[in-house]
Amino acid sequence: MIYHLLYPLHTTFSSFNVFRYITFRTIYATITALVICFVIGPWLIRKLQSMQIGQQIREDGPQSHLSKKGTPTMGGVLIIFAVVVSTLLWANLTIDYVWLILLVTVGYGLIGFVDDYLKLIGKNSKGVSGKTRLTIEIMIALFVSIILYIKPGFNSQVTIPFFKTVLPNLGWGYVLLSTFIIVGAANAVNLTDGLDGLAIGPATICFATYLMFAYFAGNVKVSTYLQIPYVAGAGELAVFCGALVGASLGFLWFNSYPAEVFMGDVGSLSLGGALGMMAVITKQEILLVIVGGIFVIETFSVIFQVGYFKLTQGKRIFRMAPLHHHFELKGWAEPKVIVRFWVISILLALMAISTLKLR
Numbered sequence: 001m002i003y004h005l006l007y008p009l010h011t012t013f014s015s016f017n018v019f020r021y022i023t024f025r026t027i028y029a030t031i032t033a034l035v036i037c038f039v040i041g042p043w044l045i046r047k048l049q050s051m052q053i054g055q056q057i058r059e060d061g062p063q064s065h066l067s068k069k070g071t072p073t074m075g076g077v078l079i080i081f082a083v084v085v086s087t088l089l090w091a092n093l094t095i096d097y098v099w100l101i102l103l104v105t106v107g108y109g110l111i112g113f114v115d116d117y118l119k120l121i122g123k124n125s126k127g128v129s130g131k132t133r134l135t136i137e138i139m140i141a142l143f144v145s146i147i148l149y150i151k152p153g154f155n156s157q158v159t160i161p162f163f164k165t166v167l168p169n170l171g172w173g174y175v176l177l178s179t180f181i182i183v184g185a186a187n188a189v190n191l192t193d194g195l196d197g198l199a200i201g202p203a204t205i206c207f208a209t210y211l212m213f214a215y216f217a218g219n220v221k222v223s224t225y226l227q228i229p230y231v232a233g234a235g236e237l238a239v240f241c242g243a244l245v246g247a248s249l250g251f252l253w254f255n256s257y258p259a260e261v262f263m264g265d266v267g268s269l270s271l272g273g274a275l276g277m278m279a280v281i282t283k284q285e286i287l288l289v290i291v292g293g294i295f296v297i298e299t300f301s302v303i304f305q306v307g308y309f310k311l312t313q314g315k316r317i318f319r320m321a322p323l324h325h326h327f328e329l330k331g332w333a334e335p336k337v338i339v340r341f342w343v344i345s346i347l348l349a350l351m352a353i354s355t356l357k358l359r
Contacts, residue, residue: 001089001093001180003019003090004093008195014279022215022235023215025239025242026238026239027242028090028242029089029090029240029242029243030088031085031246032085032244032246033085033086033148033242033243033244033246033247034246034247035251036085036086036247036252037082037246037251038253039255040078041078041251041253042255044071044075044078045075045254048072048074048075049072050329051296058083066158071262072209072262073116073120073253073264074117074263075251075254075263075267076109076112076263076264076265076267077113077266077267077268078250078273079247080266082243082246082250082318083105083240083247084105084106084221087102087239087243090239090243092236092239093126096233097233097234097281098240099145099239099280100277101240101281102237102240103144104273104277105142105270108140108186108273109138109270110266111128111133111140111265111269111354112190112265112266112267112268112269113266115128115133115265116266132189134183136212137183137273138179138183138302140273141179141273144277145175145178145179147173147176147225148178149172149178150229153231153232155170156172156173156174157169157283158283159229159284159285160285161286167229168240175341176268177285181280181285182273182276183276184299185272185275185279185321186268187269187272188273188292188296189269189271189275189300190269191295191298192268192295192322193262195324195328195337195338196255196258196334197252197255197257198338198341200248200255200263200267201331201341201342202295203248203254203275203280204245204248204249205342205349206349207241207245207275207278208241208245209291209349210241210279210282210284211241211242211245212353213284214236214237214238214240214241214281215233217230217234217235217282217284218231218233218235218237218238220231220233222298224257231281231283231286234282241278244271248271252291257338272295275292276288279291287352289351290351291348291352293297293344294345294348299346300324301318301322301323302321304317306321
C-alpha cells in the first residue's frame with residue numbers, strides 16, 4: 001500500500017523514486033515485520049496465557065519436555081500477521097505471485113490454527129486427523145499449482161542444480177511436483193518444530209536464501225548472468241521473504257530457549273507452505289532439498305524410523321524420531337541441539353547459493 005500510495009508521487013517529489021527499488025522495500029518490510037513482532041509479541045503472550053492456551057506435550061516424548069506443558073502456543077499467529085501486514089504495505093500488489101504466496105501462507109496457517117485449537121479443547125497432542133489435514137493441504141497446493149501452470153510466461157521446466165542445460169519440461173506433471181513440494185515442505189517444517197527455536201532458526205535462514213533467489217530470478221540481467229530461469233515478477237517476492245525474515249527474527253526473540261511461546265501448527269505449516277511456494281515460483285524447486293536440508297533430514301528420520309519399526313517388528317534406528325529427540329536422549333542439552341542444527345542450516349544455505357555458479 002505504501003508503494004502504491006507514495007511511488008506515484010515520484011514525478012512531483014523525486015525522492016519518492018526510492019520506492020521503486022525492490023531492495024529498499026525489502027529492507028523496510030523486514031524492519032516493519034520485526035517491529036510488529038516486538039510491539040505485539042508481549043501482548044499476545046499475555047493474551048494466550050490469560051486464555052489458558054497452553055502447549056500439550058507428548059507423553060512418550062523426552063521427560064525434560066514435561067516442564068514445558070502449559071507454555072503458550074499458537075504464536076505462529078504473530079508471524080502470519082506481521083508477514084501479511086508488512087507485505088501488503090511494501091510489496092507491489094499488482095504482482096499475482098504475491099497474492100498466491102499469501103494465499104498459501106494464510107491457508108496453511110488456518111489449517112494449523114484449527115489443528116491447534118482442537119488439541120487445546122481436547123487437552124491432548126492430537127488435533128485434526130492426518131488424512132483430513134493432508135487432504136486440505138493438497139487441495140490448496142493443487143489449486144495454486146494449477147494457477148501457476150496456466151499463468152502466461154510461467155514454464156513447467158525444472159531446474160536441476162549443477163546442470164545449466166538440463167531443464168526437463170514436465171508439462172502437467174509439474175502441477176503434481178509443485179503440489180508435492182508445497183505439501184512436503186509444510187509437513188517437514190511441522191515435524192522439525194519440536195524444540196525451542198529449532199524450526200524458526202532454519203526457516204529464517206531458508207527465507208533469507210530464497211530472498212536472494214527471488215531477486216536474482218526476477219532480474220533479467222542477473223538471471224542471464226547466472227544462467228538461471230528468468231521469472232518476470234518473482235523479484236517482488238523478495239519483499240515477502242524480507243517480511244518473513246523480520247517476522248521470524250521477531251518471533252525468535254520470544255521463542256528462543258527457554259521459550260515464552262511456541263509457534264504451534266499454525267506457524268509451522270504456514271512457514272513450510274510458504275517455503276515450498278518460494279521454491280516453485282523462483283524455479284529452484286530441487287535446490288530446496290539443500291536449502292531446507294535440516295527439514296529434509298528430520299522428515300526422513302521419521303520415515304526411516306517408522307518403516308524400520310514395522311519391518312523389524314519393534315526395532316528402532318534412532319532412540320526417538322524426529323532426529324532432534326534422538327540427540328536429546330543421547331544426552332545433548334537442548335540448546336546445543338538447537339544451535340548445532342542452526343549451524344548446519346547455515347552451511348547448507350551457503351552450499352545452495354554456491355550452486356548458482358557451479359553449473
